[in-house]
Amino acid sequence: MKIIIDLVEYTPITSLDFAPEVDLVGDSLPINQFTVDIVTQDSISAGQYAELRDDLDNLWARYWIVGADRTDENIVHLSARSEVELLDGVTLAPVMYTAEPIQNVLDDTMVRQAGGGLVAIIDYDVEQDLLTETVTGFCPQQTARERLQWVLFTAGAYLKTAFVPKPTIMRVDETETLVPISKTFWRPTINYSDWVTAVRVTAYTFTQDADAAASNTSYEFPLPWVATPQTLELVNPDIPGDVADNVVEIDSLYLINPGNASAILSRMAQRYFKRTSIDLDIINNADYAPGDKLIVFTDEATLYSGYCERTAFQFGLQARSTLQLTSTDSVESGILIINYMCEGVCIEQATFTLPVSYEYSLENIYIDKTHNGHRYIYRPLNKYVTGTIQEGTNEVYVEYEIGLDLFNGILSIYAVDGINIIMEMDENVGVIE
Amino acid sequence: MFSIDGVTWPYPCDIDREVEIKVSDISGLKLDKSYFRDVLGTYMQYTVKITVPYGDKGRYFSLYDILTEPVDGHQFILPHDNNTISVTGIVDNLTDIYVRMPNGQTFWKGIRFNITSNHPTKTVTLGEAIARGTAPLPTVNMPVIGDAYIYTANGWVANGTYNDADNTGY
Numbered sequence: 280m281k282i283i284i285d286l287v288e289y290t291p292i293t294s295l296d297f298a299p300e301v302d303l304v305g306d307s308l309p310i311n312q313f314t315v316d317i318v319t320q321d322s323i324s325a326g327q328y329a330e331l332r333d334d335l336d337n338l339w340a341r342y343w344i345v346g347a348d349r350t351d352e353n354i355v356h357l358s359a360r361s362e363v364e365l366l367d368g369v370t371l372a373p374v375m376y377t378a379e380p381i382q383n384v385l386d387d388t389m390v391r392q393a394g395g396g397l398v399a400i401i402d403y404d405v406e407q408d409l410l411t412e413t414v415t416g417f418c419p420q421q422t423a424r425e426r427l428q429w430v431l432f433t434a435g436a437y438l439k440t441a442f443v444p445k446p447t448i449m450r451v452d453e454t455e456t457l458v459p460i461s462k463t464f465w466r467p468t469i470n471y472s473d474w475v476t477a478v479r480v481t482a483y484t485f486t487q488d489a490d491a492a493a494s495n496t497s498y499e500f501p502l503p504w505v506a507t508p509q510t511l512e513l514v515n516p517d518i519p520g521d522v523a524d525n526v527v528e529i530d531s532l533y534l535i536n537p538g539n540a541s542a543i544l545s546r547m548a549q550r551y552f553k554r555t556s557i558d559l560d561i562i563n564n565a566d567y568a569p570g571d572k573l574i575v576f577t578d579e580a581t582l583y584s585g586y587c588e589r590t591a592f593q594f595g596l597q598a599r600s601t602l603q604l605t606s607t608d609s610v611e612s613g614i615l616i617i618n619y620m621c622e623g624v625c626i627e628q629a630t631f632t633l634p635v636s637y638e639y640s641l642e643n644i645y646i647d648k649t650h651n652g653h654r655y656i657y658r659p660l661n662k663y664v665t666g667t668i669q670e671g672t673n674e675v676y677v678e679y680e681i682g683l684d685l686f687n688g689i690l691s692i693y694a695v696d697g698i699n700i701i702m703e704m705d706e707n708v709g710v711i712e
Numbered sequence: 713m714f715s716i717d718g719v720t721w722p723y724p725c726d727i728d729r730e731v732e733i734k735v736s737d738i739s740g741l742k743l744d745k746s747y748f749r750d751v752l753g754t755y756m757q758y759t760v761k762i763t764v765p766y767g768d769k770g771r772y773f774s775l776y777d778i779l780t781e782p783v784d785g786h787q788f789i790l791p792h793d794n795n796t797i798s799v800t801g802i803v804d805n806l807t808d809i810y811v812r813m814p815n816g817q818t819f820w821k822g823i824r825f826n827i828t829s830n831h832p833t834k835t836v837t838l839g840e841a842i843a844r845g846t847a848p849l850p851t852v853n854m855p856v857i858g859d860a861y862i863y864t865a866n867g868w869v870a871n872g873t874y875n876d877a878d879n880t881g882y
Contacts, residue, residue, distance in 0.1 A: 333838060334837065334838040334839070335838055335839055460742070461742060461746070462742075463742060463744075464741065464743065464748070465740070465742060465743050465745075467743070560740075562748060564838070564842055576743055579743070579744070593737065595735070595737060595738040595739070595750040595752065596736060596750050596751065596752055596836065596838055597736075597738065597750050597838065598738070599738035599740075
């Protein structure tokens with residue numbers, strides 16, 4: 280791993296601490312950071328960007344340096360955080376939105392005070408299909424960070440700040456990625472939280488009524504707006520009968536309206552009605568990020584899918600991360616048996632456990648087998664075996680032919696693409712081997 | 713014969729060498745019961761026993777002075793197969809013996825010391841490590857090299873039961 284500041288590359292680095300997270304349900308807006316010790320005698324100051332990259336130049340994070348302290352003649356301890364933190368220092372005035380395009384609302388939010396006015400503070404990206412969203416409702420005086428959290432929550436979006444060059448607002452993606460068992464450490468744990476019996480929100484309809492507003496002494500909303508609240512609830516259909524009430528409720532988020540309340544309740548149910556979460560360690564060289572939906576093995580035959588919301592990295596040459604998956608569902612698995620055949624005889628077999636509906640594509644490798652003194656090299660007739668996993672056992676047959684046969688020192692060549700003959704002379708004896 | 717910091721010591725010596733292939737702390741047992749080793753590099757350790765002739769006391773003391781310098785490493789050139797290898801390493805566990813003869817003669821002998829390399833003699837890049845690493849798909853119940861198979865009319869079949877590391881039979 281290395282740090283790059285203003286085009287200068289710093290390596291080696293030590294004591295790297297990086298544990299990015301996202302909040303897919305919108306309870307919070309995490310500020311991600313990394314801390315690291317850089318071996319250098321250079322003077323490094325805060326108030327500029329630092330990039331964390333691996334040896335293959337993949338970007339892991341691009342954060343704002345908030346602290347750069349020299350702890351030793353050759354060591355600078357660096358702290359860098361995502362620019363989301365800068366939003367905490369900005370207070371935004373109250374505003375009422377009526378079907379305002381989300382891009383305009385975000386532009387109003389990602390600002391800071393400068394020169395007596397507000398200027399853009401963060402360069403950010405928004406996923407294309409989110410741009411059709413609109414915002415309706417009231418935002419009170421609040422920090423820019425809190426307002427952004429409100430907007431993301433009601434739009435079903437989250438903020439990604441790791442593995443991207445700038446903060447990126449994204450829709451929660453349902454595409455699942457399988458983490459191979461060969462990248463999973465012993466042994467994942469399944470955790471159970473308390474039952475959530477229902478999720479509840481208060482949706483607000485804002486109308487203009489000067490008389491009613493004038494008589495409202497709370498002045499909660501700007502004149503002449505009045506709010507009509509409506510409580511909506513979704514009950515957990517899976518709870519056993521004797522569970523005490525445990526309701527997750529949001530009642531003062533004024534961007535929740537009758538138009539988006541149903542979708543919001545659905546997302547909350549998806550998150551809170553699932554009791555199980557999974558903690559596991561995997562080999563993770565920037566392959567899996569917070570926000571991804573993953574299918575993981577909890578043992579050799581059991582699969583779960585869920586969203587990665589948190590991951591903490593440990594670094595060697597490669598990287599290992601501890602993931603926490605939430606909103607998990609068990610996944611049905613199928614068994615794939617591949618029979619490698621030659622002239623009607625099975626020469627080898629391989630067995631895999633994979634999720635149902637998983638589309639596989641496996642390379643058929645050359646097989647080296649010795650039988651009755653013959654050493655055979657079998658070559659596949661097709662380079663890949665592909666298919667989609669169904670329930671139960673999936674048995675497929677892959678055809679091979681004999682490429683080479685070595686017997687009693689005589690090599691018989693049956694089917695090869697080309698031949699390179701390498702002759703070596705024994706320098707002491709002069710024998711061609 | 714070997715050299716330290718550019719100076720050759722042409723005296724009889726025995727050199728034992730050991731290799732340590734270091735792995736990082738993120739190595740560990742995987743769910744498929746294979747072991748993930750995050751290899752950092754190959755590090756050499758040597759034990760050198762050198763015999764400086766009795767009449768060469770001056771050179772003996774020079775060698776001893778060099779080896780006991782409080783530095784964080786020396787540059788060694790050591791035999792390696794049919795060639796030599798350059799190793800940057802530290803000296804530790806240096807010992808020798810003081811001998812007093814019946815006729816009053818005294819001398820030091822038997823310098824013996826360890827060299828531990830500071831840097832790997834072979835390394836692997838991140839790209840190489842990832843490329844060598846894990847299979848593209850999860851595999852379970854995959855026959856392990858060394859399992860016994862017999863060739864029958866139906867093809868290769870496992871000879872008896874394949875037992876896993878925890879005695880799960882397949």
